[in-house]
Amino acid sequence: MARVILLDALNLIRRLYAVQERPYLPLAEEVAEGTRQQIISNTQQMLLQTLSRLRQELQATHALMVFDGDNSSQWRQKLCALYKANRKPMPSILAAALPDLLTATELSGVKCFHQAEYEADDVIATIATKIRQHQQDVVIVSTDKGYLPLLGQGVEIYDPFARHYVSREQVKEKFGVQPEQLVSWWSLVGDSTNNIPGVNGVGPKGAEEFMALGRSLNDALQHPDCPKKLKLKITEQKQDIILYTQILTLQTQLELGLNLQDIRLTESS
Structure with missing residues (x-):
């Protein structure tokens, strides 16, 4: 039986980045290149270590790291201008480094996915729902409470920092x-x-x-x-x-053009 882990990319990466950035705070407007490179190098190293650990802890056969699309919040913001209006922008250092972090993730054997019009939450909810319909195991890796309603649909949720599954009782x-x-x-x-x-x-x-x-x-x-x-x-x-x-409400019926074979775990390059 397949055991699929779906990773909320920015939920994971932003937390890892914040830890690496902390010793250098408050950052000046112009950050020294050496400092910039050190923060990103440490973040990438921690990301790869975390991915390796999660593969083992969760006994995954398949995995997908899902990023938000560039225009992913637009349809919700059109319905309600308040939606995420208070959200802080991503730190510029991290934003510039995302392509390299994505490449490093894929070289480690974990496929990455994003589509411009979709939020990661909706992509993950759609894939999780479809996997459960085929009676395969699925674990969402995130601390985002927005996934919690899916617990009622047989989906497991794992907190990668506290290193435990979230239960209905919790x-x-x-x-x-x-x-x-x-x-x-x-x-x-x-x-x-x-x-x-x-x-x-x-x-x-x-x-x-x-x-x-x-x-x-x-x-x-x-x-x-x-x-x-x-x-x-x-x-x-x-x-x-x-x-x-x-x-x-998370979307669960998106057309993504993915199948299990696409996200089977491979050994790192």
Whole structure:
């Protein structure tokens, strides 16, 4: 049986880069070339070591490192201008080094993938869903909480820094709802990572109690114990909630033109 690991490239690389950059902070506007090269060299070395470790830890037969496309957020930003408007730009040193890091990754035997119009999250969600439909094992390697709703679909998620799998029980303990309810919960309370404001007057505790009334927003709204004031707030902002839900839901039906053979692991060159 295939065991496929799907790596959220920038989630991994940006964390590794931040560790290597830290000793040199605050960076001057003009960074010495020696400093620049040292940071990137250290980042590449850590990246390759991490990829090698993950191959062994996760017993992978196939792997894919997925990058965001250049125009990947546009369709969501057209729906909601707030989406990721608070996101800090990638450090210029790292941005310039990405092509070399991508090449080094592929030379290590791990294929890389990106398409201009797709976010890595949607590509990974699509591949994970299709792999599970064929009864193969799939592990998403990322600390991005946006993947957590996929836990309800038989997908495993692995934190490469804490070095453990994320469980449904951990999600319930942290957020107060099941993984498959998270998009609805974030639509109510907001999601600061993606700059989604949520519903005015609805906090985490109220949203948790509300979602306990039903598996979906509609189920909870129809429950006889649904508080009237909360029901009114949600009903008044229904269109915003529908929009937030659409934005926060990962795409799982993209046409990517990939198959398992394309991402079978090879030995490093």
